[in-house]
Amino acid sequence: MFKSVAPKKSLRFDVVGQVLTAIFGGQLKAGDRLIVTRLAADFGVSATPAREALLELTHFGVVELLPNKGAVVRPLGPQQVREIYALRSLLESEATRLACGRIPSQQLEELRQRTSQLLAGGAVPQWSTQAHRSDLELHDLIARNCGNERLTDEIERYSRLVRVAQSVLVDAQTLEKLAQAQHLKILNALLAGQADAAANCMAEHIQSACEVLVAALFPESEPVN
Secondary structure, eight states, X not given: XXXXXXXXXXXXXXXXXXXXXXXXXXXXXXXXXXOHHHHHHHHTOOHHHHHHHHHHHHHHTSEEEETXXXXXXXXXOHHHHHHHHHHHHHHHHHHHHHHTTTSOHHHHHHHHHHHHHHHHTOSOTTHHHHHHHHHHHHHHHHHHTSSOHHHHHHHHHHHHHHHHHHHHHSOHHHHHHHHHHHXXXXXXXXXXXXXXXXXXXXXXXXXXXXXXXXXXXXXXXOOOO
């Protein structure tokens, strides 16, 4: 089920990523046990990063620790996905508000120009790759410039979670086309120094991404307006 993980500093993050991929991809189902020694053997790592990965997954709420049973995969439905995104929205909206006025205008303007080119749909080589890179850059730029290291760390953790889910289940180009217009609104507000407007645009952006993911994961679920 799993690929061997290459040894490096972020071993636990690699294990977390592959377990999340298995959960969102359906290879691991609700109630399945996650045993430290078995995970360590599957990934070719020691018990320590495997144990740390389980704690990280517990923090996300996709795994729970049960008496006499250990770590098991929790049920995953529309409500759980929306709760994860609600937390991400709170974190990133506040980061956007705090980052307004802190990010160098030149960086924002360069990113806005690239975003506008992507939206224009012209001859942009490797459009999906460029759009994905632009997406990562915007969210990272905001997180790194919010002035709160704890907030930055939490954003990184939740971003890792949702990006794994998106990569497994959602057509990247469809999602990125939707995102670029929203990114442009965020960038315009940041360049204008409108902190509240930028934060609101970020919240709307994350909410729409959430519903795209929920629709892909649970086609029968009712959308939230």
